[in-house]
Amino acid sequence: LASSSKSPGEFELIASLVRGLKTSRRTILGPGDDCAILAPSHKPLLYTIDSMVEDVHFRLAWGPPEKLGAKALAVNLSDIAAMGGRPTVCVVNLGVRPGLTQRFFDRLYAGLGSLARRHGVDIVGGNITRCAQLTITVALLGEVNRVALRRDTARPGDEIYVTGTVGDSSTGVRILDGRIKAHGDARRFLVERHLNPTPRLAAGAALSRMTPPPSVIDISDGLLQDLGHILERSRVGAEVDACAVPVSDAYQSVMGNVLSCALGGGEDYELLFCLRPGYTERILSRRLGIAVKRIGRIVRGKSLVVRDASGKRISTVAGWDQLRSRQ
């Protein structure tokens, strides 16, 4: 059992991961030894790990392997963005099941490597194992830009903003698995938002230059649940205006006025942030390089209240414990 823990063709796979990889000056030794060696960093480091598992997070039929490889890195880049940081170096663990070709992995690595290059990330090592499901796990290091943006610094009176639009990705996944019907441009847009999320690194970096530093999280679990993480860590409550939550035209054309995916759907990888009053959406959108909408404010207590256009409560979560179990 242990002696056959490696999949046949492992060396070809590693070769295809390493092939053509260019690393920056911060990488003293890349793949091929027991460890990679990195030059000392004189800034605080950021460190995160995330994993994508076949039939849990994706199906192969949904899109090309390039987008799969890129997304495995993108979800980690989004964590660095949410801390206001700059990504630097990653290692990749691949669980390989039977039935996948060398060509498939070449394409997967091409997508991963292309996104890494675009953001100046060195891929410095990897490990490959057999597994019943295809799994791609990326552990990513980054550097703090100016100050690290945390979940535990929101204060009553702060205004709550989100970048971009929310709910597209979870609508897209429902289209892909047939739970929702959609066609044409709307379908293409929503599916693309799911398969190819954009980590908001420039927006995160811009937020790290603000004083006082805002409290930030990326929307991976869903808007209300991720806001709940900030509330719990900061020990505050919030009021959210459901009508202010930004949704795309494509979302509206498919979902109408139903906000469930916008409020509760995951994998948007937009940033949600809380900052002292005094900004306008226009100023923030310009500064962050992406449209920004104000959706509510931080209050004392530990309740998350969601109101409709008339100000009526449409949902109240009475405590952080409840928010945690909403998934």
Add this chain to the structure above:
Amino acid sequence: LASSSKSPGEFELIASLVRGLKTSRRTILGPGDDCAILAPSHKPLLYTIDSMVEDVHFRLAWGPPEKLGAKALAVNLSDIAAMGGRPTVCVVNLGVRPGLTQRFFDRLYAGLGSLARRHGVDIVGGNITRCAQLTITVALLGEVNRVALRRDTARPGDEIYVTGTVGDSSTGVRILDGRIKAHGDARRFLVERHLNPTPRLAAGAALSRMTPPPSVIDISDGLLQDLGHILERSRVGAEVDACAVPVSDAYQSVMGNVLSCALGGGEDYELLFCLRPGYTERILSRRLGIAVKRIGRIVRGKSLVVRDASGKRISTVAGWDQLRSRQ
């Protein structure tokens, strides 16, 4: 699909991972945010990732969850040892299948956390996902002690040494899965060597203080194959005296004179190193704090020749390509 990517009880699992975790001063922010934050390191960093997958690397019936958790970290510690480094910080990705209890994960994390504390490693983050097989992936950072020990620095004339004994782990796994019969102390010893390997961090640190720095690898794939990695990276050959390869009394009592597990079995996590002549086994054993045996020497060319007691060739691998495909 995407919206149900988290397993029920994820928060309890994360809580049990984090509970009672103490981190050192190098960890500015531990688990609970988008990323961990680490204090700047002024030494070069080492970076590695490794994964253990149920029914590929282990079966739950073979041992207690504490040893499983510890081994998932130990195999990474061994990579740091092979670079002569000091481990510092890790993140953990857990793939959870149905049917495992909270108590099981508490015990798994207890084993992982205990080994981490013993070696001064901070566990600063994690991620949990559903998976068909239990998988434990650890990405580990370390610091270079004095100089990083690499695979690509062996030179003709170097003598080849190994620490401890080899073949115990692969004999142990054959006992566990019923391919080999063994009883009493020998069985217990060999099984324990498989379930609970000892990363040779002190030996690696001692090697990093030698001049010139030796070429080092840890024996995870098997002695000949791992030696082959050094030969390929250093572009040299080797001659190995099979009779000099150190095996335990337990190994001999079960395997007799059969050296297949000693030469080809994996997961020993001993160190194999190549250094300039002039040392004795006794001096090196004292300096490294573990018994060390000389097993051969580095030669020009790209062949790996294994000889028996009479000097007769019992195995020749003509090139690095052949070594790579030996698994």
